[in-house]
Amino acid sequence: LEKTESPPPSAKKAVGSSLDSQLPSSPARGGQPSAFSFEESSSLSLASLNALMQAGSKVADAVEERMHSDPSNARHQVAALLDGWIRLQTQNGMTDKVLVQYLQVLQQIGVGKVEEHTERFLRLSTLVVIDAVLKSGTTTGADGSKNLNHSFVDMYSRLLVILFRHMNSGGSTELVGAQRLGVLNKILGTIVRSMMWHFQKKASGTAWDQRPWFRLLMNLIMDINKPDPAFENIRLGILSVFGAALHVCQPLTMPGFAFAWLELVSHRHFLPNLMLFPEEKGWHIAHQLLIDHLLFLEPYLARIELTPPIKKLYEGTLRVVLMLLHDFPSFLCGYHVSFCNVIPGNCVQLRNIILSATPKGMNPPDPFTPNLKIDLLSDIARSPTILSNAIGPIESIRAHLDNYLKDGQRSNFLNGLIPFLYKEGTRELQTGKVNSLVLYVGANAIARLHSAQFSLSRTPEMEVFQRLMELDDKERYTCLNAIANQLRFPSSHTHYFSCVMLYLFSESKSVVVKEQVTRVLLERLIVNRPHPWGLLITFIELIKNQRYGFWTYPFTRCATEIEKVFESVARSCMQPTPQRTQLVGGSDDQQ
Numbered sequence: 001l002e003k004t005e006s007p008p009p010s011a012k013k014a015v016g017s018s019l020d021s022q023l024p025s026s027p028a029r030g031g032q033p034s035a036f037s038f039e040e041s042s043s044l045s046l047a048s049l050n051a052l053m054q055a056g057s058k059v060a061d062a063v064e065e066r067m068h069s070d071p072s073n074a075r076h077q078v079a080a081l082l083d084g085w086i087r088l089q090t091q092n093g094m095t096d097k098v099l100v101q102y103l104q105v106l107q108q109i110g111v112g113k114v115e116e117h118t119e120r121f122l123r124l125s126t127l128v129v130i131d132a133v134l135k136s137g138t139t140t141g142a143d144g145s146k147n148l149n150h151s152f153v154d155m156y157s158r159l160l161v162i163l164f165r166h167m168n169s170g171g172s173t174e175l176v177g178a179q180r181l182g183v184l185n186k187i188l189g190t191i192v193r194s195m196m197w198h199f200q201k202k203a204s205g206t207a208w209d210q211r212p213w214f215r216l217l218m219n220l221i222m223d224i225n226k227p228d229p230a231f232e233n234i235r236l237g238i239l240s241v242f243g244a245a246l247h248v249c250q251p252l253t254m255p256g257f258a259f260a261w262l263e264l265v266s267h268r269h270f271l272p273n274l275m276l277f278p279e280e281k282g283w284h285i286a287h288q289l290l291i292d293h294l295l296f297l298e299p300y301l302a303r304i305e306l307t308p309p310i311k312k313l314y315e316g317t318l319r320v321v322l323m324l325l326h327d328f329p330s331f332l333c334g335y336h337v338s339f340c341n342v343i344p345g346n347c348v349q350l351r352n353i354i355l356s357a358t359p360k361g362m363n364p365p366d367p368f369t370p371n372l373k374i375d376l377l378s379d380i381a382r383s384p385t386i387l388s389n390a391i392g393p394i395e396s397i398r399a400h401l402d403n404y405l406k407d408g409q410r411s412n413f414l415n416g417l418i419p420f421l422y423k424e425g426t427r428e429l430q431t432g433k434v435n436s437l438v439l440y441v442g443a444n445a446i447a448r449l450h451s452a453q454f455s456l457s458r459t460p461e462m463e464v465f466q467r468l469m470e471l472d473d474k475e476r477y478t479c480l481n482a483i484a485n486q487l488r489f490p491s492s493h494t495h496y497f498s499c500v501m502l503y504l505f506s507e508s509k510s511v512v513v514k515e516q517v518t519r520v521l522l523e524r525l526i527v528n529r530p531h532p533w534g535l536l537i538t539f540i541e542l543i544k545n546q547r548y549g550f551w552t553y554p555f556t557r558c559a560t561e562i563e564k565v566f567e568s569v570a571r572s573c574m575q576p577t578p579q580r581t582q583l584v585g586g587s588d589d590q591q
Helices: 010-021 046-068 074-090 096-108 115-135 151-166 173-200 211-224 229-248 255-265 271-276 283-301 308-327 329-334 336-341 348-355 392-407 412-420 431-451 460-468 473-484 492-507 511-525 533-544 560-574 578-583
Strands: none
Touching: 046 115, 046 173, 074 096, 074 115, 074 151, 096 151, 115 151, 115 173, 115 211, 151 173, 151 211, 173 211, 173 229, 173 255, 211 229, 211 255, 229 255, 229 271, 229 283, 255 283, 255 308, 271 283, 271 308, 283 308, 283 329, 283 336, 308 329, 308 348, 329 336, 336 348, 336 431, 348 511, 392 412, 392 431, 392 460, 412 460, 431 460, 431 473, 431 492, 460 473, 460 492, 473 492, 473 511, 492 511, 492 533, 511 533, 511 560
8 A cells, every 4th residue: 555545444444343342252351251262263372362362451551551650741742742743744844954953852852862751752642643633534434434634644654764764873884773773663662552552442332443553554664664775784673673563463462453464464565575585584574474363363264154354354364375375485385384283274275375385496297297207206305495393382292202203112102192282271182283293203204214215104103193093083184184284396295295195095994084084185176276286196196096996985975966076076187288287386486
């Protein structure tokens, strides 16, 4: 959005503000527990949920305490200073001399010199401007929607940019840069805290309007992140400060700001700058913010039916992820583990988009090529880059796991492994732990197979996978999905886990396991494109290779509808067409 464009429409305001009222009951928010709760549907622990969902009220209380210590005439004094700034803007009298004089006036009241005075000026001036914008609204619709005059916000944001640029004591380039980052941190920190106070203190039963806050933060993102030689040496620091501010006001903390938040994170002056920063130094910031967003959506997406606001937010999420798939697929490749940890199992298409990403420079062969020998591909022996912290969730048992994988003699380890995989205080598997376990065990197996000739079946790693197949249907489904998450672009991981999936299908004596393997593969193929390359390779091998006897099992003909689905997918897989290459996605070279 450019400054000359209209702010998010009033409909978006209504949708955004309704998110807060639609948060399900949970211990963190009070009220009676409902059938659907964040505690049950979120990857986060209850303690983490409590901390995030109570953060807004704690910040608001802290801001309230500071307000009580303000001098009685502080707000009037700040309003007078802002009025003088607005007159300078509207009278076209902004010369360098006038600007210096205005900054000197601010310094005289302690702005930029005394921490307490600087915070008070930024907080009060922000609230004065926001209140002025909200009062400027004129009703235009039958639903009571209002158009806001954002000129006050635009002029105020120019003042903040000037403070960021000039409020320093001089010195070397490094010293000035550090001072500018300190000023930016104060500005954004004060704005975010003020916004959280404003959100928490809104009148009961009234909708909170996110638009002026969105406009203020958007202006700062645009003006400060534009190419400027003076800021080049602190470019990453600027992005980091903005990322930290957005992380603080993430949707789990401020659900009423969720729509504006996503627009700010995906803004063309922010997200692309993070992705294009040299040596991928901005990727971890983008990753954290996307995880923040997905954690908020996760409990909602776990529901069968989505409310209209969440549907709109999910559509926006898909657009952002598709942009990343097209322009920065290596980013999705590197962080696929942590993204899959927070995507509910029923969000097949969103997960497929992430898993369809192909690293820069790789051009996988058409998976429908007749007699394709994937073990002869040059990329199939290379290990993929994993940027996620895949070890973290299983760090506490890593030493015991390594000992078991080393000699395979401690059979009691497998019995103690399953309880570790449960969420704390429940008997439900934690997806993040399962995903990490599967990836870690698979990586060890690949290293073992490369170092010596071993049969796929006669390894401690395969014993772990077979033990997971002994769980009940729901838990086994989670484990099979963790294996299927590694069926991506040509790599040693894709090759190994494809073999594991086929081995579990062929060697299992239970038809239920065979049916679940089929389900996990099939449900990822019957949704809209893109489909991961490794997923297609695995399913085609399963239905074409007679050694698996796929079509002899009764679950392929248990119902007319199911039989038609299998026949449709089989025809699609058996008859390659020129459009097949569009089934797999992502290359950094795409334009």
